[in-house]
Amino acid sequence: MSLRDNINPTGMFILANMVFAFLFNSAFGYGLATAYSVFTFILMLTFRSRIVYSSAIMVGAVIAFLYCPVGLTFGPPDLNAMTSVAYTDKAESLEFLMSISVWKWLISISILLSAMSCCLLKTKTNFVLPRILSLLSIFCFFSMPIKAAYQENNFSLLDSHYPPIRFVNDARNAYKQVSADKAFYEHNMKMPDDWDNDIHDDNYNTVVIVIGESVRRDFMSAYGFPVNNTSFMQSTPGIIFTDYISSGPATVLSLTHSLYRFKNGQIEYNNSIVRLLDKSGYHTSWISNQGVFGSSDSPVSLAGKQADEYHFVKNGSSNKFLYSPDEKILPLVSDALHRKGKKAIFIHLMGSHPMACVRTNGQYETFFRSKEESCYVQSIKNTDALLSRVYAMLGQNSNSWAMMYFADHGLMVVDKGASEERLQHADKYQNNYDVPLFVTTSSMKESQKITAPRSGFDLIPLVTQMVGITEPSIDIKCNLYSNEACSNDRVVLKKDGTLVPYNSLAREETLY
Structure with missing residues (x-):
């Protein structure tokens, strides 16, 4: 019996999904959130369509791959990160990327490799248990938006702390703040100063x-x-x-x-x-x-x-x-x-x-x-x-x-x-x-x-x-x-x- 015959495709598929889920949720700078990693893992196992599964995995993997070295180094997108993006040229961006340690790039590459493994190992097995568990995971996913709706009378999925959604929301808010600040200071820069004319110096x-x-x-x-x-x-x-x-x-x-x-x-x-x-x-x-x-x-x-x-x-x-x-x-x-x-x-x-x-x-x-x-x-x-x-x-x-x-x-x-x-x-x-x-x-x-x-x-x-x-x-x-x-x-x-x-x-x- 060959080594290939001893490999359980379903077991390998589950392992690949588990590895990807934990790496994926760690890529956006919020630290390792076990609950959301489990949610991602269970959600992946519930996809029945191979095309939908592979598309969702690869789109998420590419985004995580691109941000992972930055997220592990500086954390989630914030005002400072977006300000740096707005006022940094391509050459300085290259310099910044090269300053990130090798092991963080290796983790980023691992996200892509684990995603590709998931797509290649996709099986036709019908996972009943994950579909039951997914109901609990979905409750976990919606808990923060529901809490925000109760406290502020405003329901939005963007209030979720699920790392990829939180990443999009934080990046959007930071970009809006930088754009507003830029418009504000460019407007005010054109205004005359109001330093008092009665200024003297003698030093x-x-x-x-x-x-x-x-x-x-x-x-x-x-x-x-x-x-x-x-x-x-x-x-x-x-x-x-x-x-x-x-x-x-x-x-x-x-x-x-x-x-x-x-x-x-x-x-x-x-x-x-x-x-x-x-x-x-x-x-x-x-x-x-x-x-x-x-x-x-x-x-x-x-x-x-x-x-x-x-x-x-x-x-x-x-x-x-x-x-x-x-x-x-x-x-x-x-x-x-x-x-x-x-x-x-x-x-x-x-x-x-x-x-x-x-x-x-x-x-x-x-x-x-x-x-x-x-x-x-x-x-x-x-x-x-x-x-x-x-x-x-x-x-x-x-x-x-x-x-x-x-x-x-x-x-x-x-x-x-x-x-x-x-x-x-x-x-x-x-x-x-x-x-x-x-x-x-x-x-x-x-x-x-x-x-x-x-x-x-x-x-x-x-x-x-x-x-x-x-x-x-x-x-x-x-x-x-x-x-x-x-x-x-x-x-x-x-x-x-x-x-x-x-x-x-x-x-x-x-x-x-």
């Missing part, structure tokens, strides 16, 4: 604000990291803020709540720090090594377009998967600094954006745990070197200047202990919001640290206090450049746009 003639990318401060030697990668920040007279946090876990979410006035729970897109400095008599320049994509401009790039002049080194056609060092912007910075009169220059870096080895061309001086993490440490060192060069330019071109450097958000370490250990966007830990803030000026003679808690929601007040601008609508409750605690009740934005207390988040275990 500095030149202001430089450097926006770093994806820098987590506990990976900087200025904050205790064992590899020396911030020698400029550590040796230069200035202020290191040791407890500054970003407002959000990703670029758009974070910077829109830092660069624009955030008042009464609303972002005022017509009132940006760029326009405030312009109204204060500064000629404003925006120099970015990040992209700008025409109709898909993000609120961040549109803030840059509010400057008197702006330069985006990366165009919509540029490939973010290619090495493009931040040093390329230095000639533009030099030109801006040579302009006569008062000037404010914003510099937006690619910095340490994942994948880090793309930022360093695969080069690093010191190995730390993995190649990608070593590149990340090196990317921070490269940014520190760039800050040093800007600092030198300031000294050569002005005797009255101020420079601020901060990062938009931190990252989370994933695949710990593996050869592919690396960092990626997340909102799970406090560390995902722990970023550097460093200020130096022409008048500073020594280094100091401010340990009082500060937040990305305070960026505009931090800039105005640094420069010496007084604007009545900016509510400054304390001296932000002291150790006076303005408030310990800091909040941060989660990926879905909701605000949570920073102290409610756990801390990620340190790697050193």
